[in-house]
Amino acid sequence: MRNRVAIGKVEFTMFALTWWLGSAFLFFSQVGFSQNITEAEYFIDTDPGFGSATPVSVSAGTTIDINFNAATSALPSGGHVLYMRTKDENGVWGFTEARPFYINQPGQVSTPPPADIDKMEYFLDTDPGHGAATNYPVSSGASFDVNAVFSTSSLPEGFHIVGVRTRNTDGNWGFVEYRPVYVRSSSSVGPPTVYDVTEMEYYFDTDPGPGSATPWPAFAQGQSIDLNELISESGALSSGLHTLVIRAKNENGEWGFYEKRPVVIKGPPISSPTIPNIAKIEYFFDGDDPGIGNATDLPISPAPSIDLDPAIIPTSPTLIDGQHTITVRAMNADNEWGMAETTTFDVLDDCTQPIADFTPQLACASQVVTFVDNSTDLQPDAQYRWYLNGDDVVDDTTVGDATFTYNFPGTYVVALAIRQGTICLDSIATTIEIQPLPVAVFSASGTVVNQPTTFTASAINLPVTPIWEWDFDGDAIIDDTTEGNTSFTYTSTGSYDASLTISDGVGCSVSVVHRIDITGSGGSATPTTDFLPENGCVGSSIDFIDISQNIPGSATYSWDFDGDGNEDSTVPGSQSYTFASSGTFNAQLIIDLGGSTIQASHTVEIVEIPVASFSAPSVCETTAMSFTDMSSGVDPSAVYMWDFDNDGIIDSNAKTGVNYSYPSSGSYIVSLIISNGHGCTDEIVKQVTVVNLPSPDFEWSGACTNETVAFNNISTDALAGAVYSWDLDGDGLEDFSNNGDVSFAYPSNGSYNGALTISNLAGCEATITKTIDVYDRPDVIIDIIAKCYGQESQMMDLSQLVGAGATYSWDFDNDGNVDDATVGSTAYTYSTYNSYVVSLTIDNGGGCSASAEELVVFSDAATPDFAVNKTCQGEEVVFTDLSSDLNTGALYSWDFDGDDLEDSAFPGSTAFTYNQSGVYNATLTIDNGDQCLAFKTIALDVTPPPAVDLGPDVELCAEGEVVLDAGTGYAAYLWPDGSNNQTYTVDVVGNYVVRVQDAKGCFNKDTVAVKLLGAPVPSFSYSIELSLEGIGIAFTNTTSNADTYSWSFGDGTTSLDMNPSHIYSDFSFYTNSVYEVCLTAANSCEEAEYCESILVSPTNFSHEDFEAMNVYPNPVEQLLYIELNEQLNNKMWFGLVDATGKLYWNPTTNEKAFQINVGKLAQGTYYLIWKRNNEILYRKILKQ
Known part of the structure; x- marks a missing residue:
């Protein structure tokens, strides 16, 4: 989870904010010192x-x-x-x-395409020149990642610089990329030794060499050093910009890299410069600078220097994991910005955001308070910081529950902060109320069994709503909740531990236990003496509570409250005493029982009553108010309780360095309560005032050089008698002290920092600084180069005093619209001949604008015109010149095909042939003199010739004729005999040509040959194949001069195929078969027939097989047995037929052996036929 990042130790007191040099001020603002x-x-x-x-x-x-313009012609x-x-x-x-x-190379475009990188080289410390460094092999490409290992064996230990550069395929070297490296010897083990910095030196501008610069003032040696020193430059530096350089040497004698900062010496020297407070700090990430004053504010309390070590800066939610930069800059109370400081940090996703939480288990003053940790989402590396008494000092780092003893009652702020991982942290704070420790005593009288025993109780420091709990017999069961005196009847003799507990119900409680001896009727108990003293304050009445028991009425008391050996009272029972001084006293009670004495003594602590007091001078809005403690009689362990805004909530327990920032101006009630303990407290209440901060502001409308600029004062919250100071040119000198509007003239253009400062009588001062952009009023000069209407006229801008961001507004056609063009020099084409006034307005900004006008005068132009007859591909196109308004010597330029190249300069009608079809822009340009050009362009659709096709060559029958057809859709036809019909009849062989013309007039032609067609000559060949269905014959047609065919196969079947195949199913396997096959061939002229008898003999395909078929008996009368050498399958045929082919028997199952009853067959010859594997086997069977 990423939401916050802590910036380590960023000491802005180093370089950026408070550099002082003796009597000269090193001014950190980049804009505060103005010289021409x-x-x-x-x-x-x-x-x-x-x-x-x-x-x-x-x-x-x-x-x-x-x-x-910088000359670059000599540069490679x-x-x-x-x-x-x-x-x-x-x-x-x-x-x-x-x-x-x-x-770029000459002739290159302004943005050449990137060339591939083909070479990389590197060097260490010293650059040997392009191409002379150490080569590092790379694969050519537009970009690549480098993960190189460089040899450093020749380098001594310490810091070095590695430089890397690349060359592209154009031979151009890129910029050098530098990286610092640290070289260690190969014998080094473990991480490198980090040596302490032992010596530092600095110099201005010129390096005298390591060890020869000015030694830095004394500093504490260490591995890192924060610098915040006043260093002297002895007045040797002139006013203006300089460079301060610092470097350090470690205990190993090695000098590090130098750190340098630009400084401005602002004179004349002053003896005791005043350091202005830092008033504002802002930051931004990853170099995304929104501009000075526009970055994210970091809340601070103004001070001469700010330590950002404890600052927690929220990161942007858009920052991804990885390394980023944060840039911080500061502004002082004079509204001067310092140089920006940038440091790197890592956004890591190495932790879970903890949720800090705890519950206090309250107790009384001087008792242990436990804080139960309820935090969640913790990691093993979680670190705890407990702030338990409101003094902003870590009191405990225990992970988990924490305990703390508050010696004095009061209101305390308790906080827990948890950090885990690198950036994950959370905190929670609450306010607790510690009550005084209640003091309770009681005594018992009437300790006889079965009779009421009276318990007399006394208590001090009670909570507002105390809870009383009596346990008379020590059984841990509450017997009574009476507040004060009560009674209890014991039903049996014995010793009982009676207890009284008083609490506030939220954790503060105290218990008192006494042994009660219960005797039988008439018995007596042993007298005991004791008292409970009260610690208190000087001058206050201190109670001494007598808790003696079983004291007879004849006994006498002797009290010595202050331990000085003198009797202070002889009154029996509880007493009061007032101490005149603080200290620790040994109080004593002696009771004389008449023959014997008993006594008790206790230590009493008396403290002074503090006198609370503080001072808090009025402050300005946004300035933290400082509270100075002026209290007296305060014990070192006293507790302070500040309430700055009268809301009844303790805001601080601090004793020193007390500051508080109020959200707005006004009067506030502040109270301070001081407790020395034992209830010795004092409170003071004061009213403090936060004065309104003036809100200076001013406005103006435009600013031009050497012209008066009116500034309107629109400030608010300026109290009566406020002092105004205007500095309108940023030179640090007051220009006006008016509290109203002012006027000012600027001698030159530029950006000025105008400031208005208001100071009220309460000492509150505020300044607003605005950038005033002053512009020159332009000197507008235009020059019109007009040739002739219909052509570009050049509008030349020759203006002076034109700013870089100036805007242009041209009106070319005198129509009042000034948006015809918005650039400098430009061009415009007038479509009609007329008189025009051209105007140009230039606005430099800030209302600084000017205009100029000029009349446009044209030359006369010719009126080019032409016409064409027809536009056919491959035919000559005639261009007829129709131009007018020609001057003597007018020059022609013809571009027939639109390629912007002159095809002819003939002055008049001409011709051109287009070899390809398409749309062409034909242009005639006429120069009528003085380069007054005019042109006429006509788009020509050059069409291809019409498509005509008489088809393939045709054949003519003897004594016949053929019709040639050129097709439809043509405007005209032309045949060899001059006829112009679509068709043409031919009865003589030869080559015939037709010419056609389309509607556009484009021609084309086609030729066809007419040949004599001969009589058909039918013939064929064949091949015979055996199949289960019968005998198959495949016919191959060898006929010539025919295109249709008709077959008759001699078995009543026919075919029109060119190469048919036919199966004869009536073929006999034991006699020859003859088939008469005829082929009739025909063409468009005539037909012919060819017939052939085909003999098919069984011997060509069958034979009697005695091994494959074993038959017995043969001859046979009744049963015939058949044995085959393989089992029948569905691809075979087996059966018994007679000589005519009639089938008498075939098996219904695929077996290998069969038994046939042939007894009913007539005597004669029969055949067993077996068709298998493209062969026919048979056995002759004789029936008897």
């Missing part, structure tokens, strides 16, 4: 030294806008750095400002 800038210079890549770079002309002022392609600096009227050069830029 008188010179500027720039250089590229290499610094030639102050005053030796290329000068840039500037107008003197505290701020300047620079817009100049790649990255470079442009540097610029300025010098003020005191001859002091400022810091150098740097900007990287990129030089």
